[in-house]
Amino acid sequence: MVRSRGRHSIHNRLFWLFLCSTMVLLIAVSVLYYQKTTEIIHGKISDLAEKNISQTVGLFNLLLEGYDSLSKSVNSNAELLRLLAQRDKERDPVASGSMERAITNILGAVFYSRDDIVGIHVITNRGKMYNYERRFAGVAGLEYKGTDWYRKIKDAKGEMVWLGLSEGSLINSLQRDTVFVFGRVLYDLDNYKPIGIVLIETDPDPIMAALSNVTISPNSRVYIVDKDNRIVASTQTDGQKAPSFGGLPKPAADETVVDDESDQLIVSAKAAVAEWTVFGLTPKADMSAELARTRMYLIVVIAAVILLSTVLASLISRNITSPLKLLIREMKQVELGNFRGSVNVNSFDEINSLVASFNRMVQRMDELIERITLASISEKNAQLQALQSQVNPHFLYNTLDMIYWMLDERENDRLGRVILALSHMFRYSSDWEEASRTTLRQELEQMKHYLTIIESRLEGRVRTEMNVDEKWRDVALPKMTLQPIIENAVKSGLEPLGRPGLLRVYTAADEKAGELRVVVTDDGVGMDEAKLAELRGMLDRGAGGAPDKDLESVKQGERPHAAGSAAVRTRRGIGLPNVHRRIALMYGASYGLRIDSKRGEGTTVTIVVPLPANPAKGDDER
Incomplete structure (x- = not known):
């Protein structure tokens, strides 16, 4: 006691x-x-x-x-x-x-x-x-x-x-x-x-x-x-x-x-x-x-x-401190790791509000611990799967590195750059020493290699612009966040165009809402309202633990079944619902991906994360 x-x-x-x-x-x-x-x-x-x-x-x-x-x-x-x-x-x-x-x-x-x-x-x-x-x-x-x-x-x-x-x-x-x-x-x-x-x-x-x-x-x-x-x-x-x-x-x-x-x-x-x-x-x-x-x-x-004041002082102080003692006792239980209890008092409004806030806090802590536990289990499983699939990318990386030196000796610069970029991407995707956590800076560096391959393959049909403020580049993100978004923007939005397209990546801070937004937008073919609603539904189900679905199939008007979706994921890589779910696990359910699109105008995918309290100082990169 x-x-x-x-x-x-x-x-x-x-x-x-x-x-x-x-x-x-x-x-x-x-x-x-x-x-x-x-x-x-x-x-x-x-x-x-x-x-x-x-x-x-x-x-x-x-x-x-x-x-x-x-x-x-x-x-x-x-x-x-x-x-x-x-x-x-x-x-x-x-x-x-x-x-x-x-x-x-x-x-x-x-x-x-x-x-x-x-x-x-x-x-x-x-x-x-x-x-x-x-x-x-x-x-x-x-x-x-x-x-x-x-x-x-x-x-x-x-x-x-x-x-x-x-x-x-x-x-x-x-x-x-x-x-x-x-x-x-x-x-x-x-x-x-x-x-x-x-x-x-x-x-x-x-x-x-x-x-x-x-x-x-x-x-x-x-x-x-x-x-x-x-x-x-x-x-x-x-x-x-x-x-x-x-x-x-x-x-x-x-x-x-x-x-x-x-x-x-x-x-x-x-x-x-x-x-x-x-x-x-x-x-x-x-x-x-x-x-x-x-x-x-x-x-x-x-x-x-004086006698009456002594009696009243004792009664009032006891009336105020009794619920506080119950609250302190329950705090001790929380300190020992018991998050299942709650405090029930009927006292002054301020104390009742404090007790209610404590009960809600304990409940949220219990939910958060359970969510972190589940996320940790999922992350461990993902690491195991990555380790199991690491042999082939590692072998491919060594092979591609050898091909690059052979092409360099024959002075085939363009093909050498593509092979070098691909090798960097394999190295980045196979490095799980820090599990799935990375920074926006590393994601942008990885995207430069990917865009090298895309620009070489499409030969001037895709133009890219990056406008990311230097002070936001150290924001933490799940690994492989930008690659699926940009890949979908190129394959489903810009490739079907009969003209050159523009892909833009930039950041915007909303201090009022406390959000940092990394925006990936293209001026490609876009989607109609029905397909956009279906995609948003996939993101919501993905955040709740539903299976991933590939964005390209939605943009092309397909409705894949579970087996088909698995095949697509194997072929295409990490889907957008998967990216959305990993951001929500890292920062909470109010963060993740937001998608807007119009047929014939293009698609915008916004990555929403919490606004850092102490951003790094630096200049904008144009």
Whole structure:
């Protein structure tokens, strides 16, 4: 059994080619998919962060506008301002107490107008303090005048001052809950002079809820920074270090900035009402959580595809190589000399075509070997017959050679040339050392001797022309190919003429058909259609092994029987069917003799052999 599992076998090469191609394609697609997914996720996170911070800034603007309106409602309350002004001048304790209750009631009305107010504190320029708080009311610290927040409100000259988040009330020391604080100066509406300040403390939950809207991961941090880079509010936990806001991008009004050049995604936007800047900082490591799931999904998919590709590669390679292994095994049988087997497979069209061609090739080889065997047997038999008949031609050759020297001594040149030519012909016909194979060159040389005899006998009635290209003269032919053709042309075509005749021998190459044609043509009496068809039938039967028939009998209208034909062959020599059969045995059934003729115009016999691949170089012989 032929082994095809080696490292260089088709099975292994197809397996690795398919698997590697699949792996390369899979890795390329996975890398592109991962890169595109990363880009999409980063883009979506950036868009989400930008959208969130824009919404948060919008919420801050609405919230601060509400707080600003709340402080303005206090500052524009004429009754409150009048009572504050009179209370500072009133000396009567009863009237002063009544005014204080009225002021407290007005502050209480403002306090209950919103749910998020923790406390409202009004401090007059004379130091009088009015408070309305959720709890611990009436407990106020007196050290406010030296504080930073008090000074900021006084210096703002009526503008809103956003003090931000505070760990406990700025007024009531008992209030320790975180509050959002803002305030402004109160003015007397009659003379536009400051009469004190209002300080409002609110629940920080709305602020913190708005800040949490900016966070997009558990480790995101959000900061509200004023124009002096002071932190107003943040989601920073204890132990975390605040960034340097001076180096962060500062957006303009109604602008959002996204910066992802560092190890954090930084988004920022500005709140127009308070001139605050909101910063959102998200570590990029948190953004990779989604990418980690994508990577895990890709790894699972790649592993599954690799497993599937391995199975498919094995099946495909085996499906392709199995019929090839059968073909190789049958080739081994052919190599051992067994031409009787055949391969039967049902695979791809190309492999089926290859197997069919192999089966046809083996069949043709078997037929060719059988034909060569038969030809070899026939050739051996012919050699034996030639050897048996060689005694008389040899004796004749010696006798003719002796006659030639005797005639030469008597100076009979013409008869001497004829005898010499005849002796050469006997020598050529009796030399079988190379069996029946010769060349066109040797055949032409032999024909010169024969034509010497013919021209001497007919005394000018036959003229010959030879036009054979030198490069075709080494083409192999069976021995005694031209002599029977020329002999028939002279005896059956030219001799019956009452005028001089022309015999031409020339070559023609048909490269398209791959054929070399040696043409022997005469302008003799020719044949009619019936006799030409009968002669062609003889050639076909001769190529298939039928007995030879002589051309002259056909041209003369005779129909010889087998015994008569044998007598003619004995008398006339080698017949045309015999020449045709020997050429077919040498080159194949598609080669041999082709005959054309017309009554009164002449006959053309064409010897067809394969066109040589490397013809000899030379000049034409005229």
